[in-house]
Amino acid sequence: MAESCRSNRGLGDGVLPESNRLRSKRDFKLTYARGRSFVHPMLVLYVRPTRGDACRIGFSISKKLGGSVDRNRIKRRLRETLRANAVKLRPGHDVVFVGRSRLKEAAFDSIAGAVGELLRRAKLVEEPPSAEVDRCGESGTSLAQPGPHTVG
Numbered sequence: 001m002a003e004s005c006r007s008n009r010g011l012g013d014g015v016l017p018e019s020n021r022l023r024s025k026r027d028f029k030l031t032y033a034r035g036r037s038f039v040h041p042m043l044v045l046y047v048r049p050t051r052g053d054a055c056r057i058g059f060s061i062s063k064k065l066g067g068s069v070d071r072n073r074i075k076r077r078l079r080e081t082l083r084a085n086a087v088k089l090r091p092g093h094d095v096v097f098v099g100r101s102r103l104k105e106a107a108f109d110s111i112a113g114a115v116g117e118l119l120r121r122a123k124l125v126e127e128p129p130s131a132e133v134d135r136c137g138e139s140g141t142s143l144a145q146p147g148p149h150t151v152g
Contacts, residue, residue: 016079022058022094031058031094038121042103042111045118046096055089055124057082061099074099081112088125095124 022028035048050056059078061071078097089095097118103111119125 016057016082019054020056022056022096027056027094028058028060028096031096035094035096036122038118040100040114040118042100042106042114043118044098044100045122046098047122047124048094050092050094053091055091056094058094058096059099060096061103065099065101065104070104074103077108077111078115080108081115084112085116085119085125089119090124093124095122 022031031046031048035046038045038047059075061074063071065071065074078099097115106114116125
């Protein structure tokens with residue numbers, strides 16, 4: 001039985017379970033060709049809906065970003081940011097993160113922000129609730145409604 005991304009078993013130690021890994025060249029190519037892409041200055045996210053219950057994740061970090069030590073560090077950082085979001089990911093998708101040149105020097109917080117933004121734009125996680133704020137920055141009031149200071 002395949003585990004879905006909603007199950008965080010095995011993610012506490014920073015290791016993605018086998019059922020949540022995108023491994024084969026064929027699956028990567030299908031995700032690139034038939035998936036949707038979302039671009040950020042540090043990362044590109046490719047998402048392809050699947051029929052399975054699992055949300056499989058893959059990483060593509062080019063040798064242009066450095067040697068094996070640098071590339072593995074980047075992948076560890078990406079896995080760590082996903083560990084926190086894995087419980088919230090919608091199942092039934094193949095996801096590929098492609099590193100861009102700015103990723104190498106980026107701080108962990110900015111990587112986490114980029115991953116979170118891309119996952120929200122791809123609708124793989126729920127948007128955080130936000131209060132309605134108008135242009136004046138006051139919550140709950142509108143410029144169109146007459147107030148006590150309006151003559152009319």
